[in-house]
Amino acid sequence: xxxxxxxxxxIQFKDHEIKEESIPPRMLKEIDSKDLILPVVLxxxxxxxxxGTILRTRRGRDEVFGDLSLEISGSLEYEVIKNEKxxxxxxxxxxxxxxxx
Numbered sequence: 001x002x003x004x005x006x007x008x009x010x011i012q013f014k015d016h017e018i019k020e021e022s023i024p025p026r027m028l029k030e031i032d033s034k035d036l037i038l039p040v041v042l043x044x045x046x047x048x049x050x051x052g053t054i055l056r057t058r059r060g061r062d063e064v065f066g067d068l069s070l071e072i073s074g075s076l077e078y079e080v081i082k083n084e085k086x087x088x089x090x091x092x093x094x095x096x097x098x099x100x101x
Contacts, residue, residue, distance in 0.1 A: 003052075005068040010036055010054065012063040033057040036066060074098040 011028050036057040041048040052070035078091040 001072055001074070003070040003072070005070070007058075007065045008054070008068045010057065010064045010066045031064070033059055033064070036064060040068060040070065072098050 011031065013028055034057075036054060038054045039050045040052040040054060042051050043049075051072060052068065054066040055069055057064055057066040074097050076096050077094045079094040080088055081090040081092055083089050
């Protein structure tokens with residue numbers, strides 16, 4: 001499944017804190033839009049899972065926007081229903097699980 005989200009705010013041109021260092025707004029304004037084509041990651045402990053990409057950035061007066069594309073896949077897990085004799089009589093949907101390899 002691909003999920004597209006347009007106009008995600010990437011940078012706001014105001015005082016910004018990154019790892020305890022203050023970055024002046026003029027430095028943020030100097031970032032080139034092509035440098036903002038970035039992977040979107042989900043951090044789980046020490047592991048980063050790449051889920052998608054930031055595409056098509058646009059520079060506004062007060063901030064930079066981009067289009068976010070998430071690519072995730074999954075499958076439906078079932079619960080097997082058995083009778084007293086242990087014979088399978090059916091299945092019941094249990095949950096939809098997203099998978100990232």
